[in-house]
Amino acid sequence: DADVTQTPRNRITKTGKRIMLECSQTKGHDRMYWYRQDPGLGLRLIYYSFDVKDINKGEISDGYSVSRQAQAKFSLSLESAIPNQTALYFCATSDTTRAQGTQYFGPGTRLLVL
């Protein structure tokens, strides 16, 4: 079984709709991250969380919100989707106790906003 899972894997939605992307991990890591990947722009950090009570904005947080429901779950919400939020979204985890900071990525969610 995969250590970091994302649901859904693919999603098509319309402008203005609310959508939630979910991430779960079985690695027991305390830190979780959401990134988006766009052609020509690489991966950019949206939000990150060091533990259940700690949420931080990344470089492109506008238009997004997150919820850390438990150590193992980190959800990303688009309150009112717009076409330029079409992208590939990745969740990642890392472990504070392992000082190297290696991040482990989920398989990604491909989102299309029409």
Place this chain on the structure above:
Amino acid sequence: KQEVTQIPAALSVPEGENLVLNCSFTDSAIYNLQWFRQDPGKGLTSLLLIQSSQREQTSGRLNASLDKSSGRSTLYIAASQPGDSATYLCAVIETSGSRLTFGEGTQLTVNP
């Protein structure tokens, strides 16, 4: 603001060739540097991580080097194989140990 650049953007080589992928970063105050592989439609797989105090890491046919003072890292792939075809991403972690900043990647094609 940290910026990471990867050159070349795309590379095509015949099977068996040794090759080098380049990564440069603008702020040398990094915690570590990580190389990833991404296959089409798939997530990222971590290949190598070099801590800021290290100069290189090796895993099988892969060798990654780090020169923090000059803001450069290279990924050396020996005896390339068609299965190495993928996009290779370089990312640096800030001194805080939290934020990964990615380059745009090098798309590698190894031809049989």
